[in-house]
Amino acid sequence: MKQTIPGLKTPPFLQTLELIANPIRFFDKYQARYGNIFAAQILGNQSSPVFFIGESNAVETIFTAPSNQFQLGKITHVFRPFTGDQSLIMLDGEEHLRQRKLLMPPLHGKRMHLYQDIICELTEEAIQTIPKHQPFSIRKLMADITLKVIMRVVFGLKPGDRSEQLQKLIRDLLDAITNPLYSSLFFFPQLQIDFGQYSPWGHFIRKQSAIDDLIYAEIQERRQQNDKDKTDILSLLLSAQDESGQGMSDQELRDQLITLLLLGHETTASSLAWMFYWVYSSSTVREKLTAEIKALGEHPQPQELIKLPYLNAVCQETLRLYPIALIAQPRVVQETITINETSFSPDSILVPCIYLAHHCEKTFPNAKTFNPERFLNHHFSSSQYFPFGGGSRACIGAAFSLYEMKLIFGTMFAKISLKLTSQSNITPVRRGITIVPSTGVKMQSI
Numbered sequence: 001m002k003q004t005i006p007g008l009k010t011p012p013f014l015q016t017l018e019l020i021a022n023p024i025r026f027f028d029k030y031q032a033r034y035g036n037i038f039a040a041q042i043l044g045n046q047s048s049p050v051f052f053i054g055e056s057n058a059v060e061t062i063f064t065a066p067s068n069q070f071q072l073g074k075i076t077h078v079f080r081p082f083t084g085d086q087s088l089i090m091l092d093g094e095e096h097l098r099q100r101k102l103l104m105p106p107l108h109g110k111r112m113h114l115y116q117d118i119i120c121e122l123t124e125e126a127i128q129t130i131p132k133h134q135p136f137s138i139r140k141l142m143a144d145i146t147l148k149v150i151m152r153v154v155f156g157l158k159p160g161d162r163s164e165q166l167q168k169l170i171r172d173l174l175d176a177i178t179n180p181l182y183s184s185l186f187f188f189p190q191l192q193i194d195f196g197q198y199s200p201w202g203h204f205i206r207k208q209s210a211i212d213d214l215i216y217a218e219i220q221e222r223r224q225q226n227d228k229d230k231t232d233i234l235s236l237l238l239s240a241q242d243e244s245g246q247g248m249s250d251q252e253l254r255d256q257l258i259t260l261l262l263l264g265h266e267t268t269a270s271s272l273a274w275m276f277y278w279v280y281s282s283s284t285v286r287e288k289l290t291a292e293i294k295a296l297g298e299h300p301q302p303q304e305l306i307k308l309p310y311l312n313a314v315c316q317e318t319l320r321l322y323p324i325a326l327i328a329q330p331r332v333v334q335e336t337i338t339i340n341e342t343s344f345s346p347d348s349i350l351v352p353c354i355y356l357a358h359h360c361e362k363t364f365p366n367a368k369t370f371n372p373e374r375f376l377n378h379h380f381s382s383s384q385y386f387p388f389g390g391g392s393r394a395c396i397g398a399a400f401s402l403y404e405m406k407l408i409f410g411t412m413f414a415k416i417s418l419k420l421t422s423q424s425n426i427t428p429v430r431r432g433i434t435i436v437p438s439t440g441v442k443m444q445s446i
């Protein structure tokens with residue numbers, strides 16, 4: 001590899017700590033110093049430098065390269081304790097493609113529209129739980145709604161014992177992961193030791209095993225019921241067979257289901273929390289949204305909400321400014337690849353960096369400012385703006401989560417008057433694998 005790419009000079013241990021402790025500060029600092037591509041030594045990958053890439057041409061080369069040009073799985077080990085080895089996010093090659101083909105359709109097109117009423121109903125139920133004139137956390141409220149939505153979409157689970165237990169366990173687990181010490185364990189497999197139920201790792205594996213028991217119980221029950229009319233993702237996976245007529249094993253099913261539960265709700269909830277924060281911090285944005293949404297009447301129809309241009313621009317800008325995933329999955333080079341005249345040899349680790357791209361001043365002038373207008377009359381390419389990653393690993397929930405964001409936000413905005421209780425001191429912080437607004441964004445009904 002030609003050494004044309006600037007790199008961090010501090011010891012690898014410090015670089016890793018800096019990145020884990022405050023990833024936004026890490027990217028801001030090194031983007032200002034080195035630009036949109038730089039190299040770092042991140043522990044866990046000592047033998048190969050990690051290249052963070054936010055430059056549009058380079059990102060395009062990565063996203064359009066054939067899928068066998070890169071491998072990931074093995075280094076995406078932060079997810080493995082949650083998702084297991086058979087999860088879509090851990091697979092490579094043919095098996096990855098096969099599982100993607102199975103999981104994509106229910107989250108797109110007509111199948112996705114089946115969920116519109118459920119999403120709006122669950123949002124209206126959540127509105128009823130908002131305390132009168134008392135502060136509440138909008139992030140928590142959003143996580144409650146999106147968790148219920150994903151339970152329905154993935155399992156077809158209606159309210160009832162198993163559904164409630166699962167929701168509680170998942171919520172507890174994700175709350176625990178907010179603790180920086182706890183979440184750091186996922187980055188260092190060698191520290192993943194069970195010192196009993198009160199130790200962080202001991203707590204994690206016990207919660208995980210309780211969640212697994214419930215998922216396996218549901219799988220068993222559904223195998224016995226064999227109900228062909230159900231439209232949820234579990235039913236679809238239960239009827240899937242490979243070329244030799246073999247169905248998915250319980251372990252494979254469990255890994256895909258838990259992946260969808262974990263990646264499919266906190267992500268959307270955190271994005272919604274940011275969206276509430278930005279909209280309620282700016283009276284201009286709020287007025288424009290009010291004009292657009294109120295024009296649909298007191299009971300806006302889901303099909304109308306999802307087509308609103310300003311609401312769409314607000315969603316896009318929310319996902320630009322603090323993308324809840326700062327990076328796409330790291331790609332490990334399999335055969336030498338040349339990007340912008342630099343050759344990257346096998347085993348180099350290329351990380352399309354969403355945050356660097358979205359904060360490139362050339363593409364997004366005044367990048368630190370929330371400005372939905374930039375999305376109104378301008379189209380950004382999929383290598384300039386990619387909150388959902390790209391190429392053969394792009395997020396399978398992209399269309400679904402945008403749809404969900406518009407319906408949940410639009411319904412809340414039309415049906416309840418809210419205000420922020422405090423506008424100050426909101427900073428981006430890491431919560432598990434997503435970047436969320438600190439304090440959860442406290443709001444109050446008026």
Ligand code: HEM
Pocket residue numbers: 088089090100107259260263264265267268271319323324325327328329330387388389390391392393394395396397398400401402
């Ligand atoms: C605002 C919400 C969301 C954001 C910002 C987001 C972002 C991302 C990103 C950046 C990636 C990595 C893409 C890459 O490496 O190129 C990803 C992958 C993934 N996401 Fe999402 N996501 C969201 C919602 C969802 C939802 C709702 C689901 C499922 C219902 C989901 C399931 C997945 C899965 C399974 C992958 C792995 C895909 C693969 O490796 O082939 N995500 N997401």
